[in-house]
Amino acid sequence: MAPSTRERRTQPRLIVHTGDGKGKSTAAFGLGLRGWAQGWSIGVYQFVKSGKWATGERAAYAALADRHRTTGEGGPIEWHTMGAGWTWLRATEGLDQAELAREGWRHVADALAEQTHDLVILDEFTYPLANGWLEVDDVLATLAARPGTQHVVITGRRAPQALLDAADLITEMTKITHPFDQGARGQAGIEW
Amino acid sequence: MAPSTRERRTQPRLIVHTGDGKGKSTAAFGLGLRGWAQGWSIGVYQFVKSGKWATGERAAYAALADRHRTTGEGGPIEWHTMGAGWTWLRATEGLDQAELAREGWRHVADALAEQTHDLVILDEFTYPLANGWLEVDDVLATLAARPGTQHVVITGRRAPQALLDAADLITEMTKITHPFDQGARGQAGIEW
Numbered sequence: 001m002a003p004s005t006r007e008r009r010t011q012p013r014l015i016v017h018t019g020d021g022k023g024k025s026t027a028a029f030g031l032g033l034r035g036w037a038q039g040w041s042i043g044v045y046q047f048v049k050s051g052k053w054a055t056g057e058r059a060a061y062a063a064l065a066d067r068h069r070t071t072g073e074g075g076p077i078e079w080h081t082m083g084a085g086w087t088w089l090r091a092t093e094g095l096d097q098a099e100l101a102r103e104g105w106r107h108v109a110d111a112l113a114e115q116t117h118d119l120v121i122l123d124e125f126t127y128p129l130a131n132g133w134l135e136v137d138d139v140l141a142t143l144a145a146r147p148g149t150q151h152v153v154i155t156g157r158r159a160p161q162a163l164l165d166a167a168d169l170i171t172e173m174t175k176i177t178h179p180f181d182q183g184a185r186g187q188a189g190i191e192w
Numbered sequence: 193m194a195p196s197t198r199e200r201r202t203q204p205r206l207i208v209h210t211g212d213g214k215g216k217s218t219a220a221f222g223l224g225l226r227g228w229a230q231g232w233s234i235g236v237y238q239f240v241k242s243g244k245w246a247t248g249e250r251a252a253y254a255a256l257a258d259r260h261r262t263t264g265e266g267g268p269i270e271w272h273t274m275g276a277g278w279t280w281l282r283a284t285e286g287l288d289q290a291e292l293a294r295e296g297w298r299h300v301a302d303a304l305a306e307q308t309h310d311l312v313i314l315d316e317f318t319y320p321l322a323n324g325w326l327e328v329d330d331v332l333a334t335l336a337a338r339p340g341t342q343h344v345v346i347t348g349r350r351a352p353q354a355l356l357d358a359a360d361l362i363t364e365m366t367k368i369t370h371p372f373d374q375g376a377r378g379q380a381g382i383e384w
Contacts, residue, residue: 026218060228170367171367189310
């Protein structure tokens with residue numbers, strides 16, 4: 001039997017933004033605005049090195065989270081970043097990138113099992129997968145087994161084929177023209 | 193002589209998000225979060241028909257604009273949409289899509305001349321261009337002549353080649369897998 005409209009509309013989505021172009025993370029954070037407006041709980045986990053922390057988006061999300069706390073509008077937002085060490089760890093010194101990635105993924109897996117968020121943004125999560133720090137099969141099994149209607153957005157280059165095969169929606173961002181090619185430098189407000 | 197770092201960093205960018213995939217507008221609104229965090233004035237002009245109003249993003253931007261008004265954090269945001277009739281027009285009944293598009297562009301051109309905003313998002317602006325409602329050459333001349341360091345982001349499918357030629361940065365969003373192809377319906381928080 002065909003699923004009902006309600007069933008179709010509450011299908012949990014696994015969304016991947018990949019490719020060499022810009023806009024992968026930016027589109028994920030833009031998508032989060034929709035979820036926020038729906039009153040969703042949003043969890044952001046950035047699997048990035050220091051210096052790529054999306055400080056502008058984070059400041060805006062912090063303002064939206066505060067809006068929710070003070071007025072009830074929108075939804076709550078948690079933002080965690082591997083770059084500075086996961087916030088739930090007491091000590092992250094001495095841990096290397098791979099260990100931090102595995103610790104981050106354990107936390108995400110727990111959050112998925114507990115249905116902590118309605119939308120989970122795993123920013124630059126393709127890197128620990130592509131680098132072999134995490135087992136792709138294990139990650140995909142955990143994602144496939146997530147209960148409820150939790151949406152997950154994964155961003156980053158070099159998305160493993162198995163992840164693409166598992167995704168409900170993939171957008172590839174392709175660079176056509178980029179001023180960096182002509183020697184221009186990044187600038188505040190545009191690149192971060 | 194090579195431009196200084198400061199000169200390179202303040203180059204006004206003309207950015208185009210095009211292609212048949214998702215994320216064109218979403219990435220533009222995500223980019224706006226960075227500008228907001230920089231304290232920029234942001235102007236959003238949606239050249240869309242009713243029903244494609246990005247209500248979630250608009251609600252989030254309204255909350256951020258309010259944050260700026262009440263705390264000084266971030267920058268101001270103006271949001272105008274053609275779909276409900278431009279807000280600065282007293283009467284928009286009886287105007288057709290082409291007339292509304294031309295009226296909207298006149299307002300954008302004035303805002304550019306007056307340097308009203310630091311970042312201007314022309315959402316779905318490729319449609320009035322592709323539909324012949326606006327003269328591409330006229331629009332490009334106005335954009336090229338804009339004073340200061342105003343950044344402009346244009347989104348939409350079917351971007352005219354002349355616009356692509358003039359752009360500093362183009363990202364093409366390509367659909368690889370999309371659940372609509374399998375009969376799924378759009379859902380709140382994800383598609384709007």
